[in-house]
Amino acid sequence: MPPTHLFSTPSRWRLRSLPLWLAMALPWPALAEVWQCRDAQGQISFSDRPCPSQGQALDARRLQGNVVEAPRRAAASQPASAATESQARSEPVNDCPGDQELRDMEVRANSRSLGDAERAFMQDEIRRVRQCRKGQGRYSAEDWRISREARAAQSSSNAADARRRAEDMHSAADPAEGERIAKQRRAEQELARPRRPAPCLNGWEPGCARP
Structure with a gap:
């Protein structure tokens, strides 16, 4: 077969x-x-x-x-x-502003139209951009949108609120920067706290607290 x-x-x-x-x-x-x-x-x-x-x-x-x-x-x-x-x-992202935006920020930080608090904030933002470009923190494009809005608002009446929003964003994106911001806020609160006048020693010092 x-x-x-x-x-x-x-x-x-x-x-x-x-x-x-x-x-x-x-x-x-x-x-x-x-x-x-x-x-x-x-x-x-x-x-x-x-x-x-x-x-x-x-x-x-x-x-x-x-x-x-x-x-x-x-x-x-x-x-x-x-x-x-x-x-x-x-894998986390780290989106950072480019060279042109950084140059524009440096020019704005030297503007005479800004007050001391506004100029200090602009300088802080420049430092944070450079930190980001060195790999510090974890930023997204949305984070830097908040930063741009805060920078643009430094010539308006809501400059302080815009700064706080940007600082809250930086605190969440970069723990090291968050610690620095928290320390700075505590120092500002301490300076803004009303101080009790010193007691009068001879009873005639101006501004002293009499019993």
Whole structure:
């Protein structure tokens, strides 16, 4: 009886994929009886019985290994890809103003139309931009939009409120700058606190607190 041919095709890619397909389709006992046969015309076929002429038995362990290792390789590559995507999503941004904007800020900081508090704020913003460009803090484009609005408001009546909004933004984006801002605010509050007059020693000192 001629061998039972499972598949017969001259296509090279199909021939290379047949052992793997057979390993997946056949049960374990059948894997030991897979034969690769070659006829007189050189055509290769696969059979579950010994070849009538030229052929060889395929190693069942090699076939099984191909089936097992393929999912393992795919599964091993998935965690690495997932980790790369997660790192890209969680990596913080640090968007900083460019050279031209920094030059414009320096010109504005030297304007005679600004008061002392407004000029000090502009100089602080210049320092913060330079810190950002050196990698300090984690700023977004939205953060610097708040900074630009505050800088533009330094000639208006709501300059103090705009400065506070910008400082709150810097405190959230840069913890080190946030500590400096908090320290500066405590010092300003201490200076603004009304001081109790010193007691009168001889009863005639101007501005002293008499009992």
